[in-house]
Amino acid sequence: MKVHVKHWSAVAQWRWNTGNNDQDDEGDVCGICRVPYEGCCPSCKMPGDDCPLIWGECSHIFHMHCLLKWLGTAPSKQQCPMDRRPWVTAERKIADTSNNPI
Amino acid sequence: MTSNAVRAQVAAKWQDAFTRLNRAEPGITGLMSFSEAWTLVTTFLKPYDLNDPTPRTQYDMRDIRTAFDTINKARRLPVMLENFLEDLHKSEHLIAREVEVYMNLYESNSDTETIKALIFRLVEWYNAWKPTPELGYTIVAAYTLDFQTHLFSILPISFARGVKTLVAATLIGTPSQPSHQHDRALWQAFDTLSLIERYETLIASVGYEYIESHVLEICTGQWAEPMLGNLRSWMIDKIVPWMLWPFARGATNADEAKAMMQGVGSRFDFHMHKTLCDLRTREIFDIIVDFPDSIGALQDLKECLQRVDQRAELVQSIRRAIKKRLLHPGADTKDILLSYVSTIKCLRIVDPPGVLLFKVADPIRRYLRDRPDTIRCIVASLVGDGESGDSLVDDNEPVVPLQQQEIENYGDPDWTPEPIDAGPDFRASKTSDIISTIVSIYDSKDLFVKELQVLLAQRLLALKDGNVDRERRNIEILKIRFGESALQMCEVMLRDMTDSRRIDQHVQSQHATIMHPTIISRHFWPALETSGIVMPGQFKELQHQYAQGFSHFKPDKLLRWLPHLGRVHLELELEDRKVDADVPPLEAAFIELFSEKNTWTVDELMSRVGAVSRSATLKALATWVDMHVLKEDNESVFRLLSIAEESNSGTRPSAPRSATVQDELPPVMSIQQQQAEQMKVYWKFIEGMLTNLGALPLDRIQAMLKFAAGYDRTIEQLGSFMEAAKREGLVTTKDGLWKLGN
Amino acid sequence: MASISARRLRKELNEIHAEGCPCGIKLLNADNFETWFFSIEVLGESLYQGEVFKLMFRFDANYPISSPAVQFVVDQNIQAPIHPHVYSNGHICASILGTEWSPVLSVSAICVTLQSMLASSKAKERPVDNDRYVRTAPDNPKKTRFQYDDDTV
Numbered sequence: 003m004k005v006h007v008k009h010w011s012a013v014a015q016w017r018w019n020t021g022n023n024d025q026d027d028e029g030d031v032c033g034i035c036r037v038p039y040e041g042c043c044p045s046c047k048m049p050g051d052d053c054p055l056i057w058g059e060c061s062h063i064f065h066m067h068c069l070l071k072w073l074g075t076a077p078s079k080q081q082c083p084m085d086r087r088p089w090v091t092a093e094r095k096i097a098d099t100s101n102n103p104i
Numbered sequence: 105m106t107s108n109a110v111r112a113q114v115a116a117k118w119q120d121a122f123t124r125l126n127r128a129e130p131g132i133t134g135l136m137s138f139s140e141a142w143t144l145v146t147t148f149l150k151p152y153d154l155n156d157p158t159p160r161t162q163y164d165m166r167d168i169r170t171a172f173d174t175i176n177k178a179r180r181l182p183v184m185l186e187n188f189l190e191d192l193h194k195s196e197h198l199i200a201r202e203v204e205v206y207m208n209l210y211e212s213n214s215d216t217e218t219i220k221a222l223i224f225r226l227v228e229w230y231n232a233w234k235p236t237p238e239l240g241y242t243i244v245a246a247y248t249l250d251f252q253t254h255l256f257s258i259l260p261i262s263f264a265r266g267v268k269t270l271v272a273a274t275l276i277g278t279p280s281q282p283s284h285q286h287d288r289a290l291w292q293a294f295d296t297l298s299l300i301e302r303y304e305t306l307i308a309s310v311g312y313e314y315i316e317s318h319v320l321e322i323c324t325g326q327w328a329e330p331m332l333g334n335l336r337s338w339m340i341d342k343i344v345p346w347m348l349w350p351f352a353r354g355a356t357n358a359d360e361a362k363a364m365m366q367g368v369g370s371r372f373d374f375h376m377h378k379t380l381c382d383l384r385t386r387e388i389f390d391i392i393v394d395f396p397d398s399i400g401a402l403q404d405l406k407e408c409l410q411r412v413d414q415r416a417e418l419v420q421s422i423r424r425a426i427k428k429r430l431l432h433p434g435a436d437t438k439d440i441l442l443s444y445v446s447t448i449k450c451l452r453i454v455d456p457p458g459v460l461l462f463k464v465a466d467p468i469r470r471y472l473r474d475r476p477d478t479i480r481c482i483v484a485s486l487v488g489d490g491e492s493g494d495s496l497v498d499d500n501e502p503v504v505p506l507q508q509q510e511i512e513n514y515g516d517p518d519w520t521p522e523p524i525d526a527g528p529d530f531r532a533s534k535t536s537d538i539i540s541t542i543v544s545i546y547d548s549k550d551l552f553v554k555e556l557q558v559l560l561a562q563r564l565l566a567l568k569d570g571n572v573d574r575e576r577r578n579i580e581i582l583k584i585r586f587g588e589s590a591l592q593m594c595e596v597m598l599r600d601m602t603d604s605r606r607i608d609q610h611v612q613s614q615h616a617t618i619m620h621p622t623i624i625s626r627h628f629w630p631a632l633e634t635s636g637i638v639m640p641g642q643f644k645e646l647q648h649q650y651a652q653g654f655s656h657f658k659p660d661k662l663l664r665w666l667p668h669l670g671r672v673h674l675e676l677e678l679e680d681r682k683v684d685a686d687v688p689p690l691e692a693a694f695i696e697l698f699s700e701k702n703t704w705t706v707d708e709l710m711s712r713v714g715a716v717s718r719s720a721t722l723k724a725l726a727t728w729v730d731m732h733v734l735k736e737d738n739e740s741v742f743r744l745l746s747i748a749e750e751s752n753s754g755t756r757p758s759a760p761r762s763a764t765v766q767d768e769l770p771p772v773m774s775i776q777q778q779q780a781e782q783m784k785v786y787w788k789f790i791e792g793m794l795t796n797l798g799a800l801p802l803d804r805i806q807a808m809l810k811f812a813a814g815y816d817r818t819i820e821q822l823g824s825f826m827e828a829a830k831r832e833g834l835v836t837t838k839d840g841l842w843k844l845g846n
Numbered sequence: 847m848a849s850i851s852a853r854r855l856r857k858e859l860n861e862i863h864a865e866g867c868p869c870g871i872k873l874l875n876a877d878n879f880e881t882w883f884f885s886i887e888v889l890g891e892s893l894y895q896g897e898v899f900k901l902m903f904r905f906d907a908n909y910p911i912s913s914p915a916v917q918f919v920v921d922q923n924i925q926a927p928i929h930p931h932v933y934s935n936g937h938i939c940a941s942i943l944g945t946e947w948s949p950v951l952s953v954s955a956i957c958v959t960l961q962s963m964l965a966s967s968k969a970k971e972r973p974v975d976n977d978r979y980v981r982t983a984p985d986n987p988k989k990t991r992f993q994y995d996d997d998t999v
Binding site: 038054 | 568592618623624627628650655658661663664670673676679695699702744
Binding site for chain 3: 044
């Protein structure tokens with residue numbers, strides 16, 4: 003017998019590719035606002051592209067808006083909130099799709 | 105031996121009397137003439153027997169007057185009066201005899217004409233024996249009093265009954281106009297005999313009863329128009345003219361008549377209002393159900409209540425009816441809600457300050473709060489889609505933000521104190537609209553918002569064409585009611601839908617695929633369980649492909665599938681036929697495995713697909729069995745019917761048949777959980793049954809559940825539910841009987 | 847829109863209610879998102895054994911981007927701990943409250959840090975410039991430019 007699939011209306015959740023997608027739990031949160039990455043920062047209403055993440059070379063990840071708020075203050079000294087190293091935004095490679103779970 | 109003194113006294117007295125009687129006439133002529141006069145008058149006055157055929161002596165009134173004068177001059181009138189009354193007493197037996205005759209007749213035939221005849225006859229007797237008015241008021245009055253006293257002492261009780269019927273006839277029979285000869289004579293007769301005074305209460309009761317029966321006759325069940333105006337005119341046309349005779353006799357003009365009738369008139373008027381009020385109070389529940397067609401009745405009730413203070417009775421009546429006919433397990437939550445809304449609207453008409461509503465609403469609200477599907481009902485109605493019949497939402501009411509219960513603002517210049525019968529808990533809600541009142545059943549709006557999200561999620565995921573216009577409109581309306589921030593999640597849900605289409609277009613343009621996922625933002629949709637099932641074969645491949653395409657388009661993101669959600673439209677190419685099917689992914693996963701090999705055990709299937717319960721597996725497989733694609737060879741072994749086989753239970757055409765598993769809304773929880781949720785509602789019934797009836801067999805429970813609104817489970821499904829309840833310790837079973845307890 | 851401080855503090859509060867405070871720390875009052883009070887004790891053997899202190903946290907609308915103003919409460923019932931970095935008016939000289947503040951820190955983290963600052967103290971004495979400082983200190987310790995002379999964190 004052959005099964006010909008004509009149309010599949012599937013449902014999926016989008017996740018940020020943070021390199022940490024094995025657990026199927028609540029998901030990691032942004033250290034600054036304590037809201038999950040897939041949620042939005044306190045200043046935004048919509049998650050996703052409108053409230054994206056920012057990756058640091060130190061491998062720490064935040065909501066971009068949260069981090070920029072921090073970096074915009076003098077006391078931040080342009081340091082990563084987690085490790086106090088000078089913040090450098092990482093170069094994003096083309097999607098590492100091997101992370102895609104099946 | 106009398107002494108000289110006594111003798112002298114007597115002589116003096118004798119002389120006195122003689123002088124008086126003689127009146128200074130010569131000799132004893134005075135005495136003689138007095139004697140003649142006395143004889144004449146007493147004979148004239150003496151009561152005679154009417155039945156006596158002997159013709160009466162004709163008297164010359166001048167002689168009578170002269171004689172009367174004579175007696176008067178001799179100052180013997182009082183004696184004559186006494187004499188007359190004695191004669192009267194002696195003759196009264198004549199009347200008594202006749203009364204007896206008439207009343208015996210009446211008691212046997214109950215014919216009011218008999219009473220009427222008696223009354224007229226009594227008038228005859230009265231008139232016959234009545235002294236002429238020329239003889240002075242005193243004698244006539246004394247006569248009348250005596251006559252009536254005697255009469256009233258001999259009339260039996262049944263006479264009163266007769267009078268009442270007669271009076272009633274004057275009212276009911278022909279239209280009573282004062283000029284109506286028949287009745288006029290009757291009333292005059294009544295008057296003559298002072299029956300009106302004696303039977304005043306009786307006559308009034310005739311009025312009351314007639315008013316009451318009229319009101320009941322024309323107003324019962326007639327709710328569309330107000331009836332009070334009608335009734336008032338009728339009172340004026342019918343009752344007032346009738347009242348003139350008994351209650352306004354002797355009035356010389358309209359104003360005087362009015363003044364005389366005022367007391368009775370206002371009592372009649374009150375009685376009319378009270379009758380109508382009582383009637384509407386009895387009918388109130390059905391009036392509410394009939395709203396808005398019953399608006400006339402409500403206006404009447406409002407007016408009546410201002411006159412007749414029966415608000416407490418009305419509250420009682422509504423409460424009783426609601427408890428008996430509305431708040432019980434057999435009633436649909438939807439119906440209870442609609443009735444509540446109708447009750448609100450009705451009582452707002454009858455009692456604008458809202459005290460009555462407040463007293464009545466509490467039981468309904470508490471009951472609704474206990475029902476698990478109330479919120480769902482309300483929410484579904486808020487996003488009314490018309491198909492659900494009567495909506496709670498009045499499309500003509502402007503959409504306003506939900507109002508909170510306000511605290512009293514004493515600084516408000518328009519502030520008025522609470523009505524006098526408001527209880528201690530009463531809070532005047534300032535014209536809340538219906539929706540606010542309903543939502544305020546629950547203390548927080550959060551529950552509603554949550555339920556809204558669930559409802560929206562279900563609807564969005566069920567959309568076939570991705571057209572979200574309708575839902576967008578609903579959300580806009582709800583934003584006004586609940587506020588923007590409360591509905592932020594819904595906004596995100598809607599945007600996810602449009603984004604999904606855009607993304608899909610992109611991914612398709614790179615690599616066309618038959619897969620069209622809805623991509624959701626996990627924290628903004630209600631709890632959709634992730635599922636660990638693994639889609640086998642080509643499905644896996646499709647997922648992988650799509651995910652790659654997605655990440656190519658959005659390098660920062662990944663997809664996490666919810667494989668148990670969604671739908672698959674597929675075509676099975678079997679050896680001898682094609683089968684078209686539109687099924688949930690689980691079913692699709694299983695059938696895909698059958699393209700690897702023809703026979704599978706349930707365990708094998710479960711381990712390949714993973715993370716799925718046995719019952720879910722069996723249910724999914726059942727779908728294919730129904731379509732004659734699979735067959736259960738024996739316990740837990742399924743075989744592909746590459747070639748169609750005759751099934752035992754009737755044949756179905758083997759022509760390609762498009763089968764759609766019944767369109768369910770995508771489970772926000774799993775299907776099992778959803779059904780479990782619904783069963784919880786029916787659990788209440790079952791619990792009630794077992795409490796009241798003791799132990800029951802399954803088929804009895806099933807039979808009774810069928811009476812519950814919307815119950816559609818098979819007995820097998822009931823069976824497995826009861827088993828589940830048993831595992832939780834809620835019920836036990838013995839010898840096929842179920843009972844409560846552990 | 848609620849301020850970011852309100853959102854963040856609500857989450858911290860939920861966590862405290864759900865998981866409790868660290869040992870020795872107790873939440874006294876969190877009725878609003880402006881000022882919170884904790885009681886703090888040092889457990890185990892330390893110079894401050896048996897003593898209970900009270901901490902006051904003040905937040906502005908930009909918390910956690912901006913650091914909270916933290917000090918020990920001093921009134922007729924309670925004193926500030928006697929510690930080289932704690933002034934008698936309750937102000938604290940700790941880098942975590944100043945230059946070393948980071949938005950990923952939290953109220954709990956500060957409490958724990960201060961707790962360990964007390965626990966590791968070698969001497970019960972006031973800062974050398976205590977009297978002068980207290981005379982001219984501002985109400986809000988954040989206004990002070992503290993010199994952090996040794997590792998307090």
